[in-house]
Amino acid sequence: xxxxxxxxxxxxxxxxxxxxxxxxxxxxxxxxxxxxxxxxxxxxxxxxxxxxxxxxxxxxxxxxxxxxx
Numbered sequence: 001x002x003x004x005x006x007x008x009x010x011x012x013x014x015x016x017x018x019x020x021x022x023x024x025x026x027x028x029x030x031x032x033x034x035x036x037x038x039x040x041x042x043x044x045x046x047x048x049x050x051x052x053x054x055x056x057x058x059x060x061x062x063x064x065x066x067x068x069x
Contacts, residue, residue, distance in 0.1 A: 002026055005060060013067070022063035029059045 006023040013019055033052060042048060 002030075005056070009060065009064070013064070018067045021067055022060050025059055025063045026056060030056065 002023075005026055006019060009022050010016065010019040030052065033055065037044070037048065
């Protein structure tokens, strides 16, 4: 899924260098979130997976806004 996100970002930005920042921010944010969930004792259920999906979209959107400005 992360590879698909990176490909879509590359199609829209048409710049490999600009695609690098969102492609690094998505896996890092997912690893950080899963690590925090493990440390605080949260479980993976349907609600938390849905929230991770939405949060991934926010991360990609914010990274693209930062790149374009």
